[in-house]
Amino acid sequence: MRSISVTLLFTATLCAQSVYEWRRVDTPVRPPGRQRHELVYDAARGEVVLFGGSHSTGFHGDTWSFDANGWRLRLPAHRPPGRADHAMAYDPLRERVVLMGGRAVFPYDDIWEWDGSDWTRVALGVTGLGADGAACFDPALGGVLWSRDTVNLLWDGVRMRPLAVPAPESGNRHAIVYDSASGGPITLASSSRSTLLRFRADSGWTQLGVQAWFSLRDYAFAADPLTQRAVLFGGEGSVGTGSGNGMQHTFLWHGSFFEEIARFPLIGRARHAMAFDPQRRAFVMFGGDENSAADWLDDTWLLVEIGPRASFSTFGAGCAGSTAFAPSLRAEPLLNATPVLGGRFTLRLEGMPPFLPVTVALGVDATRWGSVPLPFDLGAIGMPGCSLFLAPESFESAGTANASGWTWWQVDIPGTPSLLGAVFFQQGFVLAPGANSIGLLATNAGRGLIGWR
DSSP, rough: OOEOOHHHHGGGGTOOEEEEEEEEEOSSSOOOOOOOEEEEEEETTTTTEEEOOOOOEOOOOOEEEEEEEEEEEEEEOOOOOEEEEEEEETTTTTTTEEEEOOOSSOOOOOOOEEEOEEEEEEEOOOTTOOOOEEEEEEEETTTEEEEETTTTEOOOOOOOOOOOSSSSOOOOOOOOOEEETTTTTEOOOSSSTOOEEEEEEEOOOOEEEEEEEEEEESOEEEEEETTTEEEEEEEEETTTEESSSSSEEEEEOOSEEEEEEEOOOOOOOOOOOEEEEETTTTTEEEEEEEBSOOOOOOOEEEEEEEBOOOOEEEEOOOTTTSSSSOHHHOOTTTTTOOOOTTEEEEEEEESSOOTOOEEEESSSOOOOOOEESSSOOOOOOOOEEEEEEEESSSSEEEEETTTTTEEEEEEEEEOOOGGGTTTEEEEEEEEEETTSSSEEEEEEEEEEEBOOO
């Protein structure tokens, strides 16, 4: 498929900046309030899984799942002992949710796996495993990476092995996510350095060269693999000149810098949990504590990107010249009729003389072509009745019209989030010797707005 990424570079100043919004989800059934629990998205089952945490009388050992129908208490035949400060990650190779360590009265050194219906203990007495660690699946290592302070362990589904690296320290009371834009697992070091670290097997945890203006621990961190961005919310520490517990700030990691977004209206918190749900295109957050260790929040929030919906429309009219044809273009409703971010968009060009080559002109301006106002009457250059509706930035072949006089033009829309809200225009041209002195016919024009489905 063709890509219009080069053409869309011209739209940089026209793109709407992405906007995020926190939305509270109130469901009739929900988990009891808690903190120091874990959430992870189970891709094989298409749901977010919650386990554990602490509350006023001890530790939770319950399992919950969350999807479009809300929260559901799961009743597995087996389950890990109640705990808090554990780590969880999803292993896509084995389609299992992996739970590691944690603490109740004493630290746990076990590993459990969830298959969507039951828990199985798969390891016990793991050296180095305990509480206050964090985990994520690392595709480069082919397993789940667990890290706390200077201990780094890799679980491959069979055994847990230590990773000896030159720079082993990651911190504690932190979170780790895999970010392909950054080239590996990343974490915000839980220290006054406010340093973002990346893990690689040959070097360990090294600075990405990004110095944040905040220093936090007990925050929540989740990654969106669809847009290669990650969101960090809340925590205990300082942001700018402010400090305290239950911070209310939301930060978006773009792969090279942090941007603060969507600060209100939810309650600031720490010791909460968050996961990205690609089915909803939303970050799901639950629980935590507001201002002290004596709070146990039971609210559910979704962080969603507010962007335009993809749309397509046509304008103007094509020209037949001296032929009996009436070239036109429209979106193909049987395929993808709107330019969805990261999707494929299909134009149908029809009413063409058969077996002749067709070209699509692309542009981002339908008002002027240099100093020439648009639309421009092409009769001035030998194409009477034809108009140019856009300022061409590039030309793409649409192949040859078939015996019925039509062809498709398909394009892969880049998944670059900054393209949300971008507008681009299309117009078709067909080589038609004898139709006029130039030997070209033109279609009407299309206007595409890149957005969500």
